[in-house]
Amino acid sequence: MRAENDPDPEPEASPYSRAVRLSALAVIAVGAIVLIGGWVFDVRALRTVIPGAVGMKPLTALLLACGGIALLLVAPEGISARRARLGRVAATAPGLLAALVLGEMIFGWNLGIDEWPFVDHDGRAAGIATPGRFAPPTGVCFVVLTAALLSLDAGCTGRWRPSELFALPIAIVSLMGLIGYTYSIPAFYGPGSATKMAFHTAACFVALAVGILLARPRGRLLAMATTTDPGGVTVRRLLPLATVGPLILGWLHLKTVGAWDVFDLEVGTWWLSVATIGGLGAMIWWCAASLSR
Known part of the structure; x- marks a missing residue:
């Protein structure tokens, strides 16, 4: 058995180790840039990214950076006990603080952490009752992120790894937010949206979820997508x-019915249905034909 003060062993490389590392470093960089540039130096563009959209809260930036650090520490297999402990500490912080914020929302507490370490002047000016507090979906994602990171090396349950079961809802919730921004849905903009998930917050959660999935590629999800049998080929195509x-x-439906005013709602919906049916049918036919060769 290796002594406690022995040097760290060289972590085992995985096929996606570089992608995992890049995902973690990207999230750390975004958190640091928003926290330092956006809040310390008060550069509003770094907080919002999209003009008029909700900005990333300082606590969100800090916890995202913690999540990225945790992923960077625990992702390699065969790490030392010391590195694993540091990773667990970094992984626990987002979930613990997010649970406290969610407790504030549910029980009406005021723990004084919403505007730590910076005062949210924009939220106060907009008349938000709880300025500085991140969105409920953000808090839930942080709690689930902690669970995913802490269960990264847990064994499979029916071929599913617990970490991938936790990573999937993070990715789904975040992608829903990104799609909302892509479609310019008004609920994601303006003072009334001050409790929604920021654009770069959602992007960071997607990066962390993907990093967690790639860190342990032997789970059911990636195994299904990377296998060479017909099921894997179907998924990839x-x-x-x-x-x-x-x-x-x-997007075309929104533009042709709304912004461009090409069709009315009924005709636009009809075209959307026809295009969806035709596209899905063509994809299925192409995939089946390629597998039958």
Whole structure:
């Protein structure tokens, strides 16, 4: 058994170790830039990214950086006990503080952490009852993120790893927010949206969720997507098209019915339905034909 003060062993490399490291470093960088540039030096553009949209709160930036540090520490396999302990501490901080903020929301507490370490003058000017407090979905994502990081090396349950079961809802909730920004949904903008998830917050959560999934690629999700059998081939071919296609069709529907005023609502919805059915049918036919060769 290795002594406590022995040097750290060289972590084992995984096929996606570089991607995991880049995801973690990107999140750390975003958190640091927003916290230092956006709040210390009061550069509003760094807090909001999109003009008029809700900004990233200082506590959110700090906890995202903690999540990135935790992923960077615990992602490699075969790490030392000391590094694992540091990783667990960094992973616990986001969930613990987010749980306290969620407790404030549920029980009406005021623990004084919403505007720590900076006062949210924009939120106060907009008349927000709790300036500086991040959105409820953000708090839930932080709690689930902690669970995912702490269970990264937990064994599989029915071929599913607990960490990937925790990472999936983080990715789904964050992607929903990003799609809302892509479609310029008014609920994501203006003073009334001051408790919604910021654009770069959602992007960071997606990066962390992807990093967690790639850190342990032997779970059911990635195993299904990377296998060479027909199921894996089907996933790799259909999933990108099934994701991007509806996004493009939805955007075109909004533009042709709303901004461009090409069709009325009924005709635009009819075109959307026809295009969706035709596109999905073509994808299924193409995939089946390629597998039958």
